Amino acid sequence: MFPRDQWYKLGLLLYMLVWFMGSFWMGGMIKSGAIVHWLGVELRAVEEYVYYALAGAIGGTLYAMRLFHAFYDQISDRWILWYLLRPIKCAGAAVMTIVLFQSGIMLLQTGTSMEAKIGIAFLVGFGYGKLMDKLKVLTETLFNGNNEKTSGDQPPK
Template sequence: MFSREQLYKLGIMAYLTVWYVGSFWLIAAIGSGLFEHTFGIDFIKFQDYLYYALAGAIGGTLYAMRLFHFYYDSLTERWVLWYILRPILCAGTAVMTIVLFESGIMLLEAKESVIAKIGIAFLVGFGYGKVMDKLKTLTETLFNGKDNSTDGDDKSK
């Protein structure tokens, strides 16, 4: 039979594959109007944000699959949780990053097209760790009045 580690590896690969392929399928399904009025929800009103979430999930899943392949022999239970959470966290972060760009809180020179924002959302998902570092710096700057990442002597942390 399969060992626990083999089951983890098989489960993670299946899970990430479902996220990856499923996100592309959902983008196509949403674009075709399959879910226009499902569950009493008018998906057309926030269709673009679904695209951003799915693009972020694709980016995060692609990054996770790459690392899964690279570190296949050193999988631990701690990393199993990381692989499970990665697509979900990347989807949410991609949407909120686009909201921050649209609100003017974060500035980026990009076209106002949905395709450009989908591209940004993908990059947010793929570079999730770096985006979180930037968001932390932005939060420190906005709410503390200074960037604490460059000041190692701050005792108020």
């Protein structure tokens, strides 16, 4: 039998595969019209945002699977939560990033097509850490007036 940590790793791999393949499957089911309601929500009203979330989850999961492969022998209990939350955080970040682009708060020269936005959402999921760094700088600039570390993230001096 596998040692305990091997079972965790197998479970993580299956979890990521379900997210990865399930996101493609869900997008196809919505596009085909096979799923029109999900958790009490009519998907037609939020269909675009569901696609962005799914693309972000695909990007985040792909990145996580790449790291899972590269650092398989170094995975510890500390990283399990990172792997479990990665697709969820990336899906949310992808949707909100598209909203920030559409609102004009963040600027990017791309087409207005759905494919371009889905591509951006995928890149947001794949580059989630870098996006969070940029959003932190943006919020510090918008709300502090400068880029000093005076936010609630730092302990008081």
